[in-house]
Amino acid sequence: MARSLSPHTDSSSGAQAVSAQAFRFAQLPSGARIAWTRSGAPGAPTLVRVAHWLTNVEYDLRSPIWRPWVERLSRSFGLVRYDERGCGLSGDDPRPRGLEPWVEELEAVVEAAVDATREPRVALLGVSGAAAIAIAYAVRHPERVSRLVILGGFLHGALHRCRTPEDRGFLEAQWRLVEFGWGRNDPAVREFFSSRFVPDATPEVRAGMNEQQRRSCDGPRAAEIMRARAELDVRALAPQVTVPTLVLHCDGDRAVPVELGHDIAASIPGARFESLPSANHVPLGHEPAFARFCDAVVDFVTGAGGTPRLTPRERELAGLVAQGLDNAQIAVRLGVADKTVRNALSALYAKLGVDNRARAVARSRDLGL
Structure with a gap:
């Protein structure tokens, strides 16, 4: 099933960002449908952005955070994006959130993308909490993964990193704030998170982050996802990754300290690590770190230097x-x-x-x- 939307035009440049968005739906065993879309050249290698917290693939092309990502990466890849269940355009089911359901969603989307393109392998981009999902999938399905790229990720969630009862209390206070404050007509709650995740954002980007939170899901669902992300732990899986891996991390990231990126690179055999000069959780379109991020992903996934000359x-x-x-x-x-x-x-x-x-x-x- 596909749903097409009209093209989006970037008013600042007058250039058409992506020719069209045709949404498709991959069905889970429960019957829930996962919304996904692919943008870029038909013959380009496929890069799957694993669903991270706060997604709405329909809003991506209007988002000042994600629009530059979609435009730039779609020039080099067939960029696949999807919403996890209960977020954005995707359906829902009563299954509790956690690693297994999230890997199940990724499996469904990858198989749908493979069926559509006839490419047997895809590259994965795991951002933030999606890093653990991408790692688990790469371990279970190495035959499907050509490259693994991690940005701003962690192997074990915040609950596993709490050192004191006060640390845990602070986490739980955030979840309660989201659960009961997210849906209120008061941007201050959403601004609490925007100021932590994108502290160097322009006013436009900060407003876009607030809007992204509102469009992704409601407060109870957001809190449920946050709790489940905090419980993730793939430290035992990381050494089993066999696909080439690139780990990127903003060096001033306040939400996920760069040391957690070091842990990923040290745990995955042969992984490369590169820091990006930014205080934001993900590089934003106006930053030099954004261009470096995109270049690094393109070079790594496509194989820097092109096809080697073999006798x-x-x-x-x-x-x-x-x-x-x-x-x-x-x-x-x-x-x-x-x-x-x-x-x-x-x-x-x-x-x-x-x-x-x-x-x-x-x-x-x-x-x-």
Whole structure:
């Protein structure tokens, strides 16, 4: 099922941001429908923005926070965005919020996107609390994930980081404030969170953040999601990630301190970490950090430097690696000694820009080898 909306035009530039938004709905086992949309060139690699707190994919193109993201990333990717159940355009069911339901939503959206594009693999972008969901999905479905990008994420939620009863009391006070104050005709409640998540925002962006909160969901649902995010813990899963991973984090982030980004990069084998010069939770369109963020994502997901130049023999070797053959099997296929295979693989890994066999398999498959 699809629902089309008219194109959005950015009045500041006169340029059409995205040609159209056609919303589709992926159905969950409960019957709830998850709204999703894809923008960008039909043949571009797919990048899925995992649903984070406060989404309304219909409002994204009017949001001063997310509109620059959609416009820029859609130039390089087929950008898939969706609303988690009970938020934005998505339906709801009585299932409690938590890691399993959130992974279920991502599974449904990825399969729907794969069916629509015939691409067997997608890149994932996990922002803030969505980082844990993206990590869990990548561990369960490595065959579906080409690259994993984390921004402003954490492995374990705020409840696991409370050191004192006062810390927990402060968290619970915030949840109560959201539950009973979110729906009031008083922007001061929403401003409490905007000032923490985007302290360096312009008045327009701050107002957009307040509006995003109102459009995403009501107060009781927002508080429920916040509690469930605070209970997340994927510290045991992170070392099991085998797909290439890039971790980005704003160095002055007050909502999720940069040290939590360091923890992710240290826990995922071979992950790269890069800090972004910003005090906001996510880089905003007017900041230099935003351009750096977009460039880093594009370079990493598309493979900086493009397709490596491989000799015919290296292409043959990469194809055997992609099939999952071990060194002995490859040696038999090529009619060479095991030592020759080991040496050849070292040279191949360098050209592919990977540091282990699992990543070589993923990279070779990405290149269609």
